[in-house]
Amino acid sequence: MLKNAVDQKASEDDLDEEGIVNRIYEAIIEQRLPPGTKLSEAALCEAFGVGRMRVRRSLLLLASRGVVDLQNNRGAYVAQPTMSQALEVFEARRTIEPNVARLAARRANKADVSDLAAHLDMEAEARRQGNRQLAIRLSGQFHVRLAKVARNEVMERMVKELVTRTSLIIGMYGSAGTKNCHDDEHGDILEALRNMNSEAAASLMEQHLRHIEQEVDLTSERKRQVNLVEILSGEAS
Amino acid sequence: MLKNAVDQKASEDDLDEEGIVNRIYEAIIEQRLPPGTKLSEAALCEAFGVGRMRVRRSLLLLASRGVVDLQNNRGAYVAQPTMSQALEVFEARRTIEPNVARLAARRANKADVSDLAAHLDMEAEARRQGNRQLAIRLSGQFHVRLAKVARNEVMERMVKELVTRTSLIIGMYGSAGTKNCHDDEHGDILEALRNMNSEAAASLMEQHLRHIEQEVDLTSERKRQVNLVEILSGEAS
DNA sequence: TTGACAGAGATTGTTAACAATCCTTTCATG
């Protein structure tokens, strides 16, 4: 089951740590690995066809980025962000990403704009076809691509981490049917880039992030933790 | 030599990965480990009194944060940020830290303010006594503490990484005599916190970061890389 | 029926030996 959730393409090509980390990132962003999922070393070894060392190193990297929870003698679990951690992640995104959008608008050339436009097309197409997992991934990837256009690898890495953690948060607190990002808003941001209107890009991004956060906040108290309480609540009273 | 540079206090207490990482962080911030220094596994094992596994895991963490350069089959070296990486780090700091200061000003209570005041006293004292290494470390730590006051661990970790990388940059491009941070500016920021003037805190922080960056930029073309070219240039022409 | 306890099995953490690569020294040669 884990193998199926993580290993989308072929598994014959052996990966390095970065490859493994990215595959798990993607699986988390697409919500194939829900929060709390146990990531046992053996399963990951089989899934990726690598030795235990590689797996352990990858898990350490994921843990250092707050995406995986590494418990002593108990193994690795997909992180279950608390409410306050979720707020911190959104606060960090509102801090960083509007400025990323501003810089992207200043630095985007025509190739960047058409790349992003193509990306939005793929996003719309995935949504049209009802391929929800792909749509979620592309939607998150838009934010990372924007950081790439801003020509700042330091912030790009930060955005990547924050986007992944946001997926975890949506997986825990957001309604499953909710769309991760309104595509129109992505389109609006791209339009600001096209017009080299950096201030518009920044404020559109801020609005966009607030919308994402609101959508999560509204549905918050629902899923909570995947523990005893909810499972037993059916026959408790 | 490495042992001496890294291992300031006693070394009998065995450390976990986080402890090792923090010790190396501090050594880099205090510029006892200049950019390009080789961090051999054996030396670190001896310095910290731990097994090779711990050391390798620590090096991986440091590498994932851009503080250490992990070369294939050649070992770990303290990172030597390029000019463009340096610009990226400063850009990220200007993006994040003014907002951190703003949030800190909103959320600081009296205990926070007096803690920070005590910290500034220590900073001033270290400078007065001419203890340059301690002064540098405390100066960097002020920024991290501010993030702690802002009550956001995600951004706190980011600031910590950026401060460390800034030390590397100053070690490479800045003049050795330069003071890392003007203490008055730290004091001004604290004053803004005391008055709960969040906008002032943000703009003071931005100014402060620009000053640090300017000081580095002015002296830029001097040290560069520590490689063949400079060593051989004495008898090249 | 419920709870506690013990043991087997499974999983993770650690260590040590082995393999592979790199660096330095030495030696031969143009």
Next chain:
DNA sequence: CATGAAAGGATTGTTAACAATCTCTGTCAA
């Protein structure tokens, strides 16, 4: 004397076995 090749040592990368811990199951007693 300079250049290049080869051997030796040193360092890193990998694997496999071992130790420690946890989890699950079955049994027994209350």
